[in-house]
Amino acid sequence: SNSRRFHFDVQWKNISRLCSRKAILTVNGEFPGPTIAVNEGENVEIKVTNGVSLNTTIHWHGIKQLRSGWADGPAYVTQCPIKPGQSYTYKFTVIGQRGTLWWHAHIAWQRATIYGAIIIYPRMPYPFSTPIAEEIPIIFGEWWNLPVEGIETEMNKYGNGPNSSDAYTINGLPGLLYPCAYKDTFIQTVERGKTYMLRIINAALNDELFFSIANHTLTVVEIDASYTKPFDTEAIMITPGQTSTVLFTANQHTHDSTGLFIMAARPYLTTVFPFDNSTTIGFLKYKGTMADNMALPKPSKLRLPHHLPRMEDHAFATKFTNQLRSLDTTMYPCNVPKKIDKRIVITISLNLQDCPANQTCKGYNGKRFAASMNNQSFVRPSTSILEWQYKKYSSTKYSYDFPQKPPHVFDYTGVDPMTQNINPDFGTKLFAVEYGTKLEIVLQDTSFLNLENHPIHIHGHNFFIVGRGFGNYDVEKDSADYNLVDPPERNTVGVPMGGWAAIRINADNPGVWFMHCHLEEHTSWGLAAGFIVKNGAKSFQKLLPPPDDLPAC
Numbered sequence: 001s002n003s004r005r006f007h008f009d010v011q012w013k014n015i016s017r018l019c020s021r022k023a024i025l026t027v028n029g030e031f032p033g034p035t036i037a038v039n040e041g042e043n044v045e046i047k048v049t050n051g052v053s054l055n056t057t058i059h060w061h062g063i064k065q066l067r068s069g070w071a072d073g074p075a076y077v078t079q080c081p082i083k084p085g086q087s088y089t090y091k092f093t094v095i096g097q098r099g100t101l102w103w104h105a106h107i108a109w110q111r112a113t114i115y116g117a118i119i120i121y122p123r124m125p126y127p128f129s130t131p132i133a134e135e136i137p138i139i140f141g142e143w144w145n146l147p148v149e150g151i152e153t154e155m156n157k158y159g160n161g162p163n164s165s166d167a168y169t170i171n172g173l174p175g176l177l178y179p180c181a182y183k184d185t186f187i188q189t190v191e192r193g194k195t196y197m198l199r200i201i202n203a204a205l206n207d208e209l210f211f212s213i214a215n216h217t218l219t220v221v222e223i224d225a226s227y228t229k230p231f232d233t234e235a236i237m238i239t240p241g242q243t244s245t246v247l248f249t250a251n252q253h254t255h256d257s258t259g260l261f262i263m264a265a266r267p268y269l270t271t272v273f274p275f276d277n278s279t280t281i282g283f284l285k286y287k288g289t290m291a292d293n294m295a296l297p298k299p300s301k302l303r304l305p306h307h308l309p310r311m312e313d314h315a316f317a318t319k320f321t322n323q324l325r326s327l328d329t330t331m332y333p334c335n336v337p338k339k340i341d342k343r344i345v346i347t348i349s350l351n352l353q354d355c356p357a358n359q360t361c362k363g364y365n366g367k368r369f370a371a372s373m374n375n376q377s378f379v380r381p382s383t384s385i386l387e388w389q390y391k392k393y394s395s396t397k398y399s400y401d402f403p404q405k406p407p408h409v410f411d412y413t414g415v416d417p418m419t420q421n422i423n424p425d426f427g428t429k430l431f432a433v434e435y436g437t438k439l440e441i442v443l444q445d446t447s448f449l450n451l452e453n454h455p456i457h458i459h460g461h462n463f464f465i466v467g468r469g470f471g472n473y474d475v476e477k478d479s480a481d482y483n484l485v486d487p488p489e490r491n492t493v494g495v496p497m498g499g500w501a502a503i504r505i506n507a508d509n510p511g512v513w514f515m516h517c518h519l520e521e522h523t524s525w526g527l528a529a530g531f532i533v534k535n536g537a538k539s540f541q542k543l544l545p546p547p548d549d550l551p552a553c
């Protein structure tokens with residue numbers, strides 16, 4: 001059958017940002033990387049050739065990979081890395097998804113520069129009638145002046161927190177509020193009266209972001225390649241890993257202004273630590289206005305969009321998130337499991353680990369930072385779990401005893417969270433479910449640092465966010481309030497700081513699936529787990545055999 005083919009060459013490229021020049025890892029020398037645009041139902045083949053001296057892998061974030069787990073990409077979970085000089089062809093079919101997703105490297109911190117958009121054109125016309133003049137990817141990222149490739153190694157060694165990035169970016173461009181960035185400012189030309197689609201992706205490593213365009217209302221129509229009931233908003237909140245497709249109409253009168261409108265993104269955080277609160281900006285430029293021949297304004301003359309939420313605007317973040325609903329029409333029904341076979345509760349913790357003898361620890365108070373799920377801090381093995389699983393190798397490298405509940409009932413109001421979060425266990429523990437299990441996972445934040453939501457991402461499946469709340473999860477009370485009609489369908493859920501989220505999954509994709517916080521610093525500290533969906537009885541319920549070119553460790 002026909003396949004859509006792409007070639008990805010991983011290579012270094014020198015680029016200048018923020019007054020200096022450095023080599024970054026890229027795909028085909030492009031930054032951000034090339035867009036993968038495909039049609040719903042199509043077979044896709046992407047041949048990745050590793051032209052650098054570091055191991056690499058690529059993950060197709062949010063692609064369900066039905067029976068094709070070999071193409072999922074997380075290093076040491078579904079594959080061994082592609083070694084220097086080697087190639088691997090990722091093959092998958094895009095089924096039952098439409099909209100915006102993205103791809104990124106899935107090893108060490110390489111995703112800092114190796115990322116790009118995935119666009120899935122729907123089989124049927126868009127479920128909104130407005131004609132779209134242009135579809136524009138808006139990819140948020142972070143830029144470090146220093147190399148990022150060694151950050152994870154250093155974190156493993158010292159248990160430290162990484163430095164904050166030096167800038168946020170829109171499509172790789174920091175925007176003119178940063179030094180030497182006047183020419184590195186994203187500008188999108190629009191025509192008055194037309195409607196545009198923004199395919200927004202948060203590829204930032206460690207920050208949830210707010211985004212707004214001055215004087216323009218955004219209409220959210222799709223999230224994580226799943227249609228939503230459209231709603232209007234002056235701003236959006238988006239966690240790392242998530243995507244959001246929005247429409248806006250260029251409807252402003254420009255005779256009394258220049259025809260230039262600012263867009264901006266900045267982080268959503270509490271102010272516990274002096275985090276970087278800088279802002280990346282770009283512009284909409286109306287065609288045929290004064291803006292055509294005018295220089296961009298000086299930073300001192302700029303006003304950020306009036307509706308851009310403040311850094312600690314929890315009220316906006318909560319309100320925005322609660323507005324998201326599945327479209328739930330006859331054509332696009334919401335398939336949330338109404339009944340479940342199994343519920344597991346997983347605590348999400350940042351931990352402090354006592355410093356082992358003879359080590360230098362640079363976390364906090366002479367200890368190491370760690371992070372865990374049910375007090376298990378995930379250690380990536382040196383082999384591909386999926387391959388060992390498939391070949392039925394017996395392994396001492398991982399085990400199936402991931403705890404189905406926290407070691408003690410988490411009490412948010414009780415003991416000092418500090419004392420509940422010390423010294424996790426380290427290991428590679430997975431849990432296995434039968435094919436077809438209707439699984440509920442309650443994710444409970446234990447909040448020893450009350451800083452930010454944890455964007456928990458699950459590979460190989462979408463899930464439905466049936467409930468979210470603050471404080472301790474209470475099964476009786478909280479499950480009675482679930483939305484089992486039109487909950488949003490996603491691949492990444494923001495678990496509220498100091499709260500919980502309940503998600504439901506149809507475990508209908510056999511394989512080994514990584515589940516982790518999409519804040520890269522937390523993944524590095526071990527905020528991850530893996531689960532196995534066993535093969536079903538029928539032939540179409542089984543994982544396909546591995547491709548011949550699957551890399552070896």
Ligand code: C2O
Nearest residue numbers: 059061074241457
């Ligand atoms: Cu976008 Cu496992 O990641």
